[in-house]
Amino acid sequence: MNYFKLFIVEDDPFYGELLKRHLQLNPDNEVFLYKNGRECLDNIHLQPDLISLDYGLPDISGSEVMKKVHIEYPDLPIVIVSGQEDVKTAIELLKKGAYDYFVKDNDTKDRLWNLINKLREREQLKTEIDVLKEEVGIKYSFNNIKGNSQAIKNVFKLIDKAQKTGITVSITGETGTGKELVAKAIHYNSTRRNFPIVAVNVAAVPSELIESEMFGYEKGAFTGANTRKIGKFEQANKGTLFLDEIGEMDLNMQAKLLRVLQEKELTRVGGNEVIKLDSRIIVSTNRNLGEEVKKGTFREDLYYRLLGLPIELPPLRSRGNDIIFLAKYFIDEFCKENKIALKKISPDANDKLIKYSYPGNVRELKAVIELAVVLSDDEEISSDNINFNSTDSVSNFLVDECTLTEFNSRIIRYFLDKYDGNVMLAAKKLDVGKSTIYRMLKNKEL
Amino acid sequence: MPTKQPFKLNKLSQYFGNDTTQIREMLTLFIDTVPPDIMQLQELAYKEQWEEILKITHRIKPSLDVFEMNDILEDVRKIEDIVRLNNKEENLNNYLIKLVDNVNKMKLLFLSEIKKY
Structure with a gap:
C-alpha cells in the first residue's frame, strides 16, 4: 500500500490536531503535524506528497518556508491554509508557486480531503502513463523491426545513429515497408521518448486545412474557429514530429514549413504570440x-533542410530470406494472439512466398500470412492457403512496358538485390556467366 | 429566560461523526490549549507586547470558530482591531476583562460537557 504523506504545518495545536485526526480517518493517509516552519524544513527529507502550510507561523513566514521547500522539491504541491481572507496575499502566494490557497473555515477539511484525492488520482494517472509509455517504447523498440538480411541490417545501423543524435531523418521506401515503425523506433529510443511523437499524414489533410492543422489557430481566426486549437507542431514540442508523405505537401505550405524549421518558432493562425519550438523532425515519402x-514540385531549400540522415527502406522482395523469417514471425504472433496452435509453412508454400514480388511489402505479407493461417485446416500452411490479392509476380513484373534489354537489367537487378549484391550467386541462379553481370555493372546498365 | 449556550459541537461532529473518543480528546485538547493562550493577553497588554497579542488572536480564531464561540470571537476581534489600529479611545483593558470573564464561564460549561463523553 502506498501511503499519501501529508505535512500539516500549523501553530495552533488544537486546529492542527483537528485536521490531522480528520485526515487520518482515511487509513491511506500518513499525516505529520509540525508546529512551526523550522520543524517542517527539518523533516522535509521524508518527502511528503503535499504540505498544508499555515501562512502566519511563529518563526518563519509561510512564504519563506515554501521558497525553501521548492528549492529542493520544486514540484511538491504546497497549499496555503490561512485565517487571512486576503485576496492580495493569496494571489501573491499563488504566483510564487503555491498549489492553492484555502481560508480556514468549516470547509477547509473537505477542501484538503478533496485535494488529497485529486493528487492521488493524478499520481495514479502519472504511473499509468509511465507504464504505458514504457510499453509503447518496448513495442517500438529496435528489436521489433524484424529481419536478418544485409539490407535491413544496414537500416538498423542508420536507426542506431539516428537515435543517438537529434538529426532530422528522412525515410524513404515503398508503401508497406515500415516507415512509421522506423520513425517510432527512433523516437522511443531517443532522449525525447518521454515527450510525444505526433504523426501527420500530409497526404490525408486537405491543402486548405493543413496550415491550421500544423500551426494551430486562435479563437476567431476564421469562421468556425470557436476555440483556440494547438497545432501538430506545438503538440510535438520537445518530442518528435513525424511528417508522413511529405512529398504530397503543396508548394505554398512548403514555404511556410521551411520558415518554421529555420526560425524554430511559429505563430498560430490569427494570432500574434510567437511560440518557440524544439521538436525533432522525421519525414517520410x-x-x-x-x-x-x-x-x-518540391522546394530545393526545404529538400536539403529535411534530408538530414536519409534512411532508405528496402522493398521486401529485395530482402531475400527475410520473407520467410517475417512470415514465421507473423504466424507466431497471429497464433498467439488468437490462441490457436502454431502452424508451419509447407515447402511449396515457402516457395510460393519467396517467388512473389510484394508490391505492398511487409504490410501485404502480414495480411497474406494471417489469411493463410485462418484458411489452413491442419498444422501446416500449404501453397493453396497462400493467396495474393494482386496479380502474380510475372504479371507484376510486366506492368511497365520496357525493352528486352531493360527487362534483362531489371531481372539481374532483382536477383542482385535478393542475394545482397552477391554476383556469383545471382549469376548461378540466372544461369548466366558472372562476367555478363560484371560487364553490365561496369557499363552502368544496372 | 434560558442562558444562551456559549458554544456548539455541531462542527466538531462533522469532523468525527459519532466517534465519542475522538470528540472527548479534542474537547480536552481545546480546553488545555486555547484558554491559556487567551489568559496571556492581559499580561501581554500590560507589557505592551502588541505583536504577540496579534499572533495569539490570529492563531486562536479558527479554533474558536470550530465551536461557534461567537461572543468570545467578537471580543477577540475587537481586541485585535484596537491593537492593530492603536486606538487609544477604546479601553482595551475593559475588553480584555470581558473576554476573560466570558472564557471562564465557557470553561465551566465546557468541562461539564467533556464529562458527558
Whole structure:
C-alpha cells in the first residue's frame, strides 16, 4: 500500500490536531503535524506528497518556508491554509508557486480531503502513463523491426545513429515497408521518448486545412474557429514530429514549413504570440524527392533542410530470406494472439512466398500470412492457403512496358538485390556467366 | 429566560461523526490549549507586547470558530482591531476583562460537557 504523506504545518495545536485526526480517518493517509516552519524544513527529507502550510507561523513566514521547500522539491504541491481572507496575499502566494490557497473555515477539511484525492488520482494517472509509455517504447523498440538480411541490417545501423543524435531523418521506401515503425523506433529510443511523437499524414489533410492543422489557430481566426486549437507542431514540442508523405505537401505550405524549421518558432493562425519550438523532425515519402525537386514540385531549400540522415527502406522482395523469417514471425504472433496452435509453412508454400514480388511489402505479407493461417485446416500452411490479392509476380513484373534489354537489367537487378549484391550467386541462379553481370555493372546498365 | 449556550459541537461532529473518543480528546485538547493562550493577553497588554497579542488572536480564531464561540470571537476581534489600529479611545483593558470573564464561564460549561463523553 502506498501511503499519501501529508505535512500539516500549523501553530495552533488544537486546529492542527483537528485536521490531522480528520485526515487520518482515511487509513491511506500518513499525516505529520509540525508546529512551526523550522520543524517542517527539518523533516522535509521524508518527502511528503503535499504540505498544508499555515501562512502566519511563529518563526518563519509561510512564504519563506515554501521558497525553501521548492528549492529542493520544486514540484511538491504546497497549499496555503490561512485565517487571512486576503485576496492580495493569496494571489501573491499563488504566483510564487503555491498549489492553492484555502481560508480556514468549516470547509477547509473537505477542501484538503478533496485535494488529497485529486493528487492521488493524478499520481495514479502519472504511473499509468509511465507504464504505458514504457510499453509503447518496448513495442517500438529496435528489436521489433524484424529481419536478418544485409539490407535491413544496414537500416538498423542508420536507426542506431539516428537515435543517438537529434538529426532530422528522412525515410524513404515503398508503401508497406515500415516507415512509421522506423520513425517510432527512433523516437522511443531517443532522449525525447518521454515527450510525444505526433504523426501527420500530409497526404490525408486537405491543402486548405493543413496550415491550421500544423500551426494551430486562435479563437476567431476564421469562421468556425470557436476555440483556440494547438497545432501538430506545438503538440510535438520537445518530442518528435513525424511528417508522413511529405512529398504530397503543396508548394505554398512548403514555404511556410521551411520558415518554421529555420526560425524554430511559429505563430498560430490569427494570432500574434510567437511560440518557440524544439521538436525533432522525421519525414517520410515513397517519392523520390530529388526527382520532385528537378520537376519543380518540391522546394530545393526545404529538400536539403529535411534530408538530414536519409534512411532508405528496402522493398521486401529485395530482402531475400527475410520473407520467410517475417512470415514465421507473423504466424507466431497471429497464433498467439488468437490462441490457436502454431502452424508451419509447407515447402511449396515457402516457395510460393519467396517467388512473389510484394508490391505492398511487409504490410501485404502480414495480411497474406494471417489469411493463410485462418484458411489452413491442419498444422501446416500449404501453397493453396497462400493467396495474393494482386496479380502474380510475372504479371507484376510486366506492368511497365520496357525493352528486352531493360527487362534483362531489371531481372539481374532483382536477383542482385535478393542475394545482397552477391554476383556469383545471382549469376548461378540466372544461369548466366558472372562476367555478363560484371560487364553490365561496369557499363552502368544496372 | 434560558442562558444562551456559549458554544456548539455541531462542527466538531462533522469532523468525527459519532466517534465519542475522538470528540472527548479534542474537547480536552481545546480546553488545555486555547484558554491559556487567551489568559496571556492581559499580561501581554500590560507589557505592551502588541505583536504577540496579534499572533495569539490570529492563531486562536479558527479554533474558536470550530465551536461557534461567537461572543468570545467578537471580543477577540475587537481586541485585535484596537491593537492593530492603536486606538487609544477604546479601553482595551475593559475588553480584555470581558473576554476573560466570558472564557471562564465557557470553561465551566465546557468541562461539564467533556464529562458527558
